Amino acid sequence: MINRRHIAAAAATAVAGLVVASGPALAGPAGDLTPGQRDALAAGVQVAPKGATAGAKSTAVQPNPYLAQLPDATTIDYTTWREAMARDGRARAKGSTLKSVQKAAAAATTARAVRTIVHDEEEPAGTSGANDTRENAEPIAGFGTGAKQASQLRILGSMPDLAPTATALAPVAEDNGSIPLAGNTGITGSGARTTTGQLGDGPHGSAGDGTNDFDFYKLTVNAGNTILVDTSASAATADTIVAVYSSTGERLAVDDDSGPGFTSVLSWTAPATATYYAMVAGYAIPGSFPRDPMDSGSGFGGATEPAYSLRIAAFAVDHDFYSFALKPGDVVGGTVTGSSRALTLYRPDGVQMMGTDQDASSLYPPTSPLPGGGNAVLAYVAESAGQYVLELGSGVGAYDVTVNGFRPGSEIDPSTRTQTVFLDFDGATVNTAIWGGPGVRTLSPFGSFVAKWGLTRAQEGALIDAITAEVTENIKQDLRAVNSDVRVKVLNSKDHADPFGKENVSRVIVGGTIAQSGISTIGIAQFIDPGNYGHEDSAVVLLDVLSDPSGPASLNTYLNAGSDRVGFVSQAVGNVIAHEVGHMIGNYHTDNANPQHSLMDAGGTGFGNLFGVGPDNVGGTADDEDVDFALDDYIPAEGFTGKENTLNVAAWAYTAPR
Numbered sequence: 001m002i003n004r005r006h007i008a009a010a011a012a013t014a015v016a017g018l019v020v021a022s023g024p025a026l027a028g029p030a031g032d033l034t035p036g037q038r039d040a041l042a043a044g045v046q047v048a049p050k051g052a053t054a055g056a057k058s059t060a061v062q063p064n065p066y067l068a069q070l071p072d073a074t075t076i077d078y079t080t081w082r083e084a085m086a087r088d089g090r091a092r093a094k095g096s097t098l099k100s101v102q103k104a105a106a107a108a109t110t111a112r113a114v115r116t117i118v119h120d121e122e123e124p125a126g127t128s129g130a131n132d133t134r135e136n137a138e139p140i141a142g143f144g145t146g147a148k149q150a151s152q153l154r155i156l157g158s159m160p161d162l163a164p165t166a167t168a169l170a171p172v173a174e175d176n177g178s179i180p181l182a183g184n185t186g187i188t189g190s191g192a193r194t195t196t197g198q199l200g201d202g203p204h205g206s207a208g209d210g211t212n213d214f215d216f217y218k219l220t221v222n223a224g225n226t227i228l229v230d231t232s233a234s235a236a237t238a239d240t241i242v243a244v245y246s247s248t249g250e251r252l253a254v255d256d257d258s259g260p261g262f263t264s265v266l267s268w269t270a271p272a273t274a275t276y277y278a279m280v281a282g283y284a285i286p287g288s289f290p291r292d293p294m295d296s297g298s299g300f301g302g303a304t305e306p307a308y309s310l311r312i313a314a315f316a317v318d319h320d321f322y323s324f325a326l327k328p329g330d331v332v333g334g335t336v337t338g339s340s341r342a343l344t345l346y347r348p349d350g351v352q353m354m355g356t357d358q359d360a361s362s363l364y365p366p367t368s369p370l371p372g373g374g375n376a377v378l379a380y381v382a383e384s385a386g387q388y389v390l391e392l393g394s395g396v397g398a399y400d401v402t403v404n405g406f407r408p409g410s411e412i413d414p415s416t417r418t419q420t421v422f423l424d425f426d427g428a429t430v431n432t433a434i435w436g437g438p439g440v441r442t443l444s445p446f447g448s449f450v451a452k453w454g455l456t457r458a459q460e461g462a463l464i465d466a467i468t469a470e471v472t473e474n475i476k477q478d479l480r481a482v483n484s485d486v487r488v489k490v491l492n493s494k495d496h497a498d499p500f501g502k503e504n505v506s507r508v509i510v511g512g513t514i515a516q517s518g519i520s521t522i523g524i525a526q527f528i529d530p531g532n533y534g535h536e537d538s539a540v541v542l543l544d545v546l547s548d549p550s551g552p553a554s555l556n557t558y559l560n561a562g563s564d565r566v567g568f569v570s571q572a573v574g575n576v577i578a579h580e581v582g583h584m585i586g587n588y589h590t591d592n593a594n595p596q597h598s599l600m601d602a603g604g605t606g607f608g609n610l611f612g613v614g615p616d617n618v619g620g621t622a623d624d625e626d627v628d629f630a631l632d633d634y635i636p637a638e639g640f641t642g643k644e645n646t647l648n649v650a651a652w653a654y655t656a657p658r
Contacts, residue, residue: 032552033073033605036287036300041604042593043254044636045241045288046078050262061519063436065602066363066588066638068524069579071545071553073604074285075520078637079257088362093335093373097366102404105369105533106151108412109405115150117142121157121320128160128318134346134389137321145330145405155401157392159318159339163228166192166311172215174202177296179249179277182216185312189222189273192313199240199282200305204297212299214290216245217278217312221270226317229255229266229278231308236261238306239283244268247275249293256283258357263308267317267394278312320392326382326405329483329652331531333370334403335359335377339395343376344642348386354378354634355641357394360588365527365534371404379530381408381586383648408652409533410487415503416657419535421475421581422500422507423492425464430509432517434538435524443512443540452547453555453569461494463566467510468492470574474599475581475650478628482651504535506584508577513544522546522553522603523576525583532585532653539580546573553607558619568620572611575599575627579610582629585653587646590632597625598632600646 037047065076066085092098106114119140123130131138143153172183172195185193197215200206205213221227229242239262244253255266262283270276281288282303291298326332334343344355360379361372370379382388392399410416427445432438450460472490479486491499500507514520517540525539548554555572559565578599590598592606601610614623629647634640 034286034300036289036291037074038593038605039289040287041073041637043251043289044639045254045256046076046637047074047285047287048077049285050077050079050239050283061437063519063521063524066360066528067435067526067583068521069576069603070520071522071603076604076637079262082257082358082639085362086359089359089372089377092362093371098369098371101367102369105406105412109145109407110149110151111147114152116152116154117150118154118156119322121155123157123320125158126160128162128316131321132319134321134350137323137389139387140322140324143324143403143405144326145407151405153324153403155322155403156398157320158398159320159395161396162316162318163313164190164192164315166194166313169193169195171196172217175296176216177202177204177214178290179216179245179247179293181296182218182277185217185219187219187221187312187314189220190225190315192311192315194309194311196307196309197280198307199280199303202296204299205305209297210301211297212281212284212290212301212303213305214296214299215280218275219278219312219314220275221273221314223270223273224316225314226267226269227276227278228311228313229264229280230259230311231280232259232263232265233309233311234263234306236263238263238308239304240264240306240308241281241283241288242266243279243289245277245279245293247277251289251293252276269317270314280308280310282306317393321389323387323389325386326388327385328382329408329411329655330382330405331370331379331408332382332403332405333377333379333530334390334401335361335371335374336392336399336401337374338399339397340392340399341375341394342392343378344391344393345378345380346389346391348384348388352642353645354380356639358639360528363528365529365537367409368529368531368533369404369406370530371402379586381530381649381652383645406531408531408655409535410653411655411658414657416535418487418489418504419654420499420505421471421488421490422496422498422505423468423471423490423577424498424500424507424509425511426493427511428509432519434526435519435540438518441517443509443516446511446543448511449543449547453565454559455565455569459566463570464492464494466566466570467574467577470570471577471581474574474578474628479647479651479654482648483655485656486651486654487656488654506535506537507539508580509538509540510543510573510577512540512542514542517542523580525580528583528586528588530586530649537584539584541573541576541580546576552605553603555611555619558608558611558613558617560618563618563620565620568624571624572619575610575612582646582650586649587629588640588644589635589638590644590646591635594633596630596632597627598630598646599627600629600632600644602635602638
């Protein structure tokens with residue numbers, strides 16, 4: 001696997017919006033991204049200014065990127081959100097609410113109070129190799145969601161320090177800005193070096209041609225050894241990017257901001273004995289990587305140019321693997337404290353389903369029993385019966401893992417006979433603070449936007465009917481392929497009285513603008529709720545960006561004289577609504593730039609994919625795509641790695657009570 005430890009960030013409703021100190025207030029979408037920015041986002045590196053601060057003087061609320069379908073990727077400050085997320089996750093874990101919710105969910109799942117199995121690592125302290133692969137994972141019996149099983153698992157273990165003693169490497173002379181010009185570390189097989197460098201001092205820094213200075217370092221590494229590229233001994237303000245490349249120029253791993261402040265720490269295991277190249281660069285909004293790592297003058301310009309201290313090493317690292325049985329629909333959450341900084345979960349077939357080095361638990365609703373507050377936190381809904389494997393990595397010393405298992409919220413809550421999703425097209429006066437907004441605002445109705453898509457007011461009813469049908473297909477009919485016991489109904493304000501406020505009714509407000517709401521987004525959900533333990537939450541889909549005359553996120557960009565306008569607008573708006581519902585029932589964002597088009601694809605770019613625009617790049621034509629929940633990659637910039645089965649997560653969210 002490519003282990004990226006980087007820049008994702010988020011927070012719960014209490015910190016669902018950050019006020020940005022600079023930049024235009026309440027900006028709509030800018031033009032599409034540059035090649036350098038697309039490349040950076042594909043590597044998991046943001047393309048927005050860093051350091052937004054809550055409480056700064058501005059009216060521009062930049063919403064939580066985990067929860068929002070954002071119009072412009074150049075406004076998303078993942079670094080700051082990650083810090084906010086970690087802070088709020090720790091506060092949630094210390095509160096009394098989580099413990100009481102876990103107790104109730106455990107009793108409803110296993111018909112008994114929380115019972116804990118404690119597993120002590122069997123690998124002798126100070127050694128490695130006994131449980132270092134999926135194949136030799138230590139099996140743990142008795143954990144699960146059955147009546148005679150323990151719903152909580154605690155794993156105590158440790159990782160030895162196997163790092164070699166570092167020797168000093170003299171600073172490498174410029175130009176070392178490409179693979180052919182890389183400074184030689186002298187590392188062969190294994191070893192460690194420390195050195196210093198100055199970005200910007202070469203011929204391509206700001207004093208030269210301004211295309212950006214890159215510093216490359218060469219090392220030869222044995223298969224299975226871990227490459228460490230670490231600038232954490234630099235000043236905290238030294239905003240570095242680090243990466244590992246192959247000898248042919250393939251970028252293999254990236255890190256931004258995993259160290260203190262803006263410094264970086266990358267740990268990546270070499271799959272084969274070969275020569276690799278470590279790169280240190282400055283952060284650049286136009287794109288932080290060279291177009292061509294074989295050409296030292298191929299950067300995009302605009303990079304920071306800090307002095308840095310660097311440790312480069314290659315050595316065997318201890319990874320600890322444990323396994324336990326799950327059954328379809330089991331909802332598991334895990335958190336680790338102590339030395340380990342990363343958790344990875346694998347399906348029985350070996351597919352990596354979630355890798356994380358962050359805590360996103362502050363995104364859960366107060367009613368969620370899933371744990372958090374650790375160095376790394378994961379949540380997963382099991383797809384099949386079998387033995388799942390949990391990997392711990394990135395640490396030296398003792399660690400403490402807690403894993404909780406529950407059945408889905410709608411299954412263990414007898415009041416949830418059928419959940420209702422209410423689509424409100426009538427406009428609303430709502431407290432936007434639930435999404436991080438500025439407070440009570442009035443949002444204009446859906447009908448105010450119909451004409452902007454070239455439709456008449458007389459077509460509004462047919463459009464609402466078609467949107468409702470699209471959402472129903474996405475969040476009900478399609479899910480029954482996985483779980484035949486799906487119990488959800490979709491109502492709309494044209495045909496039904498407003499039921500919001502009643503038990504088991506969630507809503508999506510469809511209308512309003514960025515200016516009216518005070519939130520710079522297309523859509524946003526209140527929570528991300530794996531297992532669906534909160535049933536009365538809200539989302540909003542704003543319509544100004546979607547109905548702009550043009551722009552990458554406007555439906556009008558994809559319409560022409562031959563388009564079925566009702567068909568395309570209902571398809572696209574219905575997909576955006578389903579996207580926000582997908583968050584409320586537990587899904588994170590998926591990659592918006594890969595070939596798999598999914599309802600959970602993130603915003604910022606690639607909007608045509610979410611809208612269902614076909615190969616002819618025109619909406620409302622015969623080749624339009626039916627976009628659904630699917631097995632897809634997590635979006636790199638939000639920090640998770642592996643696959644997310646958004647269809648499975650959604651299907652179990654609405655399962656019938658037992």
